[in-house]
Amino acid sequence: MNIFDRKINFDALLKFSHITPSTQQHLKKVYASFALCMFVAAAGAYVHVVTRFIQAGLLSALGSLGLMIWLMATPHSRETEQKRLVLLAGFAFLTGGGLGPALDLCIAINPSILPTAFIGTAVIFTCFTLSALYARRRSYLFLGGILMSAMSLMLLFSLANLFFGSVWLFQANLYVGLVVMCGFVLFDTQLIIEKAEHGDKDYIWHCIDLFLDFVTLFRKLMMILAMNEKDKKKEKK
Known part of the structure; x- marks a missing residue:
């Protein structure tokens, strides 16, 4: 038998029989919002890098925190959906701007480092998502307690x-943090599915969970690559 004659059923690869159709529609909204956040965050980071306004890093971080609290306080409904999407876009833009100082360091x-870190983060995020x-429902939810304990120890x-x-210790914290964030991608994705299955259809807030996972992964991978590149330059001298 020639194994190369076998046909791959790509339709089967895209089927999630253990997830109800309504939850699948919810996930489509979540990832569409996530894509919007990525685009707007990239614009925010670009504005910071072009303007070189170093102080904006802290201001952007504080602003994004304020918008996240505002978004949290705004109830999920059809009437508030447009307002919450605007708040989400503002949060993503300021989060991207908050990455500015780290981006400036890596560029220097x-x-x-930047495209390498972004591609690496995208691959890691996609694989764990x-x-x-595809995993059995709730199979990764046990990670919640372990991940929170690890975050507490890291802090x-x-x-x-x-x-x-x-x-x-700083380098160890970065590498452990990278592993922990991979776990959070698994945990948060399955938690979103469970919440949706139980009637929580707030796709905007669920998008924030995944967006923060991606940004934190990107930041840690970017810093790891920067430190390795810096060590290489020291060895050459």
Whole structure:
């Protein structure tokens, strides 16, 4: 038998029989909003890099936090949908601007870091998202407690490192954080499915969960690549 004669059923690859049709429609809205957030965030980051307004990094971060709280306080309904989409776009734009200082640092070290980090993040995010979608329902929800505990430990070590100033501890925090965020992609994707199955159709807020996962993944991978590139330049000297 020639294995190359076998036909691949691509339609079967796109079927999620364990997810109800209404939840599949909800996921389409979530990922459409996610795509919008990515486009607007890229515009925000571009504006910061072009203007080189360093102080805008902190202001953008504070502004995005304010918009997220405003979005959280605005109830999900047909009447407020347009308003919440505008708030979502503003949140994404300011989040992209908040990445500005990190982008400036990477550009100063090696501009090729940015496309490499983005492509790497997109591949990681896509793979873990598909894993969560194809896996049995609720199979990754057990990760919630583990991931939150890991985040608490990482925060504790970050605070401790303010006094120790250990480069090794900083690097370890980055690598562990990258693994933890991969876990959050799995967890958040399946949690969104479960919420939708139980009637929570707030696709805008669900989009924020995935968007923050992507941004945090991108930031950590970008910093890891920047540190590795910096070490390479030191070795050449």
